[in-house]
Amino acid sequence: MAREFTSVGVVGLGTMGAGIVEVFARNGIDVVAVEISDGALERGRATLTGSTDRAVAKGKLAAADRDALLSRVTFAVGLDALHSVDLVIEAVPEHLDLKQRIFAELDRVCKPEAILATNTSSLSVTEISVATTRPNQVIGIHFFNPAPVMKLVEVVRTVVTSAEVVADVEALCERLGKVDVTINDRAGFIANALLFGYLNHAVSMFESRYATREDIDAAMKLGCGLPMGPLALMDLIGLDTAYEILDTMYRRGGRDRRHAPVPLIKQMVTAGLLGRKSGRGFYTYERPGSPVVVPDEQTPVAAESALADGARGIAKVGVVGSGTMATGIIEVFAKAGYEVVSVTRGAEKSAKVFEAVKTSLNKGVVRGKLSEADRDAALGRINWSATLEHLADVDLVVEAVVEELSVKKALFASLDEICKPGVVLATTTSSLPVIDVAMATQRPADVVGLHFFNPAPIMPLVEIVQTIRTSAETTATARAVCAALGKTGVVCGDRSGFIVNALLFPYLNDAVKMLEASYSTADDIDHAMKLGCGYPMGPFELLDVVGLDVSLAIQRELYLELREPGFAPAPLLEHLVTAGYLGRKSGRGFRDHTRR
Numbered sequence: 001m002a003r004e005f006t007s008v009g010v011v012g013l014g015t016m017g018a019g020i021v022e023v024f025a026r027n028g029i030d031v032v033a034v035e036i037s038d039g040a041l042e043r044g045r046a047t048l049t050g051s052t053d054r055a056v057a058k059g060k061l062a063a064a065d066r067d068a069l070l071s072r073v074t075f076a077v078g079l080d081a082l083h084s085v086d087l088v089i090e091a092v093p094e095h096l097d098l099k100q101r102i103f104a105e106l107d108r109v110c111k112p113e114a115i116l117a118t119n120t121s122s123l124s125v126t127e128i129s130v131a132t133t134r135p136n137q138v139i140g141i142h143f144f145n146p147a148p149v150m151k152l153v154e155v156v157r158t159v160v161t162s163a164e165v166v167a168d169v170e171a172l173c174e175r176l177g178k179v180d181v182t183i184n185d186r187a188g189f190i191a192n193a194l195l196f197g198y199l200n201h202a203v204s205m206f207e208s209r210y211a212t213r214e215d216i217d218a219a220m221k222l223g224c225g226l227p228m229g230p231l232a233l234m235d236l237i238g239l240d241t242a243y244e245i246l247d248t249m250y251r252r253g254g255r256d257r258r259h260a261p262v263p264l265i266k267q268m269v270t271a272g273l274l275g276r277k278s279g280r281g282f283y284t285y286e287r288p289g290s291p292v293v294v295p296d297e298q299t300p301v302a303a304e305s306a307l308a309d310g311a312r313g314i315a316k317v318g319v320v321g322s323g324t325m326a327t328g329i330i331e332v333f334a335k336a337g338y339e340v341v342s343v344t345r346g347a348e349k350s351a352k353v354f355e356a357v358k359t360s361l362n363k364g365v366v367r368g369k370l371s372e373a374d375r376d377a378a379l380g381r382i383n384w385s386a387t388l389e390h391l392a393d394v395d396l397v398v399e400a401v402v403e404e405l406s407v408k409k410a411l412f413a414s415l416d417e418i419c420k421p422g423v424v425l426a427t428t429t430s431s432l433p434v435i436d437v438a439m440a441t442q443r444p445a446d447v448v449g450l451h452f453f454n455p456a457p458i459m460p461l462v463e464i465v466q467t468i469r470t471s472a473e474t475t476a477t478a479r480a481v482c483a484a485l486g487k488t489g490v491v492c493g494d495r496s497g498f499i500v501n502a503l504l505f506p507y508l509n510d511a512v513k514m515l516e517a518s519y520s521t522a523d524d525i526d527h528a529m530k531l532g533c534g535y536p537m538g539p540f541e542l543l544d545v546v547g548l549d550v551s552l553a554i555q556r557e558l559y560l561e562l563r564e565p566g567f568a569p570a571p572l573l574e575h576l577v578t579a580g581y582l583g584r585k586s587g588r589g590f591r592d593h594t595r596r
């Protein structure tokens with residue numbers, strides 16, 4: 001029989017603590033909510049009432065249930081109020097000495113059978129537990145932010161946590177409607193170990209002005225379907241908390257440089273820019289604690305004004321290539337009203353592309369997204385050709401041929417001879433340096449990367465890759481074109497992986513390393529990222545969809561260019577590729593797809 005928990009204590013009512021109080025009280029458990037001072041207590045109470053009032057306003061909670069929920073919570077200053085609770089969850093700032101002091105005090109105050117839990121994200125639960133005389137009753141219960149929303153709880157057992165306590169806490173999580181993954185005590189557990197290297201990397205992109213905050217965040221939301229971008233997430237977590245987590249992970253997790261907090265984070269913390277809780281972090285918020293972003297001096301002017309920045313007018317677009325990307329891009333331009341010249345290597349290929357575009361447009365008609373007349377008009381705007389000479393009078397060329405530098409360079413040299421002056425020449429490469437392609441022409445200022453995502457007609461993101469020779473006019477033109485296509489164009493520098501792949505693949509590679517180290521299972525790691533961070537797919541699901549060979553190639557490129565030791569491809573990934581386990585396309589990757 002699992003232990004009955006009728007009352008719990010929560011220590012610290014900040015970002016996490018207030019949410020944790022809500023989770024327990026919502027599920028019929030009495031809560032003693034403790035803070036360090038009257039002022040902090042009032043802030044915690046206000047967070048709780050604010051959150052429950054919002055739930056009522058949104059129709060997610062009945063007013064009577066809110067009142068019942070609030071009546072289950074007692075507020076107090078000081079730990080003495082916790083003398084009779086069955087379980088305490090500590091959620092004070094991420095400092096080992098502070099947590100140890102609190103645990104020693106809790107050990108003194110709480111009844112002998114009470115379980116003492118920490119919500120730490122990165123500190124050693126074992127080190128916290130030894131501050132008490134009951135380390136076998138100390139456990140990690142790691143909730144995710146915002147606690148009332150996120151389904152995941154990581155239950156962290158140390159080598160001395162008793163099996164009964166683990167079982168009791170697992171049963172409690174189930175009662176709270178949470179999904180738990182139980183793991184050993186390691187820095188960052190599952191989710192943060194995979195998340196924080198990525199967040200820190202995103203901050204370093206911002207710090208080095210590789211891309212703007214809006215573009216970094218839009219890239220990850222629109223390119224990967226994440227619920228929020230990394231910088232907005234840093235603001236939600238709190239920069240002080242994020243700093244402490246990174247710092248601890250760096251020290252405990254093998255001094256991986258990717259966890260060494262980017263200097264900007266410390267500067268922002270020192271300046272009081274803590275994120276949402278202080279009203280300003282990477283973004284500016286309506287007021288402290290508010291999720292509403294308001295414009296500030298970094299807010300970009302609307303994309304429509306790009307024309308005023310010297311964007312060239314584009315009416316006629318050439319698309320070179322006959323693969324998946326070229327086909328999608330032809331459709332996107334034709335649908336958006338551009339006159340398109342498709343150049344392939346022969347009539348047969350053109351016929352294939354024509355059929356593919358027609359089929360795709362027909363799907364739009366069947367789904368009611370496109371009228372038959374619009375479909376016919378889009379098809380009518382496409383001219384089919386097998387000679388580059390037909391690109392002599394286009395305003396923009398988008399190249400989407402095979403991913404081989406020699407082929408692309410030869411093509412750009414030809415385009416340089418054929419195309420009229422002032423044309424923008426774009427490559428869709430996802431891994432080659434755009435500058436190499438640009439320098440195959442006599443007009444590198446007119447060359448830019450336009451990295452569409454697959455499938456191009458559906459994915460809303462385009463990475464606009466600016467080389468050190470790309471002119472401002474060319475970039476402005478690329479921006480205006482993306483806006484006219486109904487896509488979000490994000491501008492970044494010419495580095496391996498651009499924004500999305502550079503942030504995504506090291507995280508996937510880290511997940512493989514975690515599996516390889518037998519820290520957890522593929523299922524639990526996938527769960528952790530989906531339920532703890534709101535990702536649409538877990539890393540192993542995504543790797544199987546993308547293809548392990550493709551993922552390995554991208555990871556190798558990143559490693560070769562950036563020479564970051566942490567980017568070295570996981571040996572397990574290499575082995576699976578060698579064994580022919582490439583993911584869905586070969587029937588087997590991290591999972592066996594033939595049996596489903």
Ligand SMILES: NC(=O)c1ccc[n+]([C@@H]2O[C@H](COP(=O)([O-])OP(=O)(O)OC[C@H]3O[C@@H](n4cnc5c(N)ncnc54)[C@H](O)[C@@H]3O)[C@@H](O)[C@H]2O)c1
Pocket residue numbers: 011012013014015016017034035036040090091092093094102119120121122142143144145236237238241245277
């Ligand atoms: N922020 C996140 O996204 C997140 C997610 C999961 C876990 N965590 C972990 O949760 C813990 C709390 O983080 P947070 O972001 O909520 O921090 P926070 O700074 O928002 O809140 C900490 C609260 O603890 C209170 N406090 C400080 N000393 C205290 C004491 N002696 N007694 C009682 N209360 C005290 C503070 O007044 C403050 O309200 C950390 O261990 C953190 O790693 C944070």
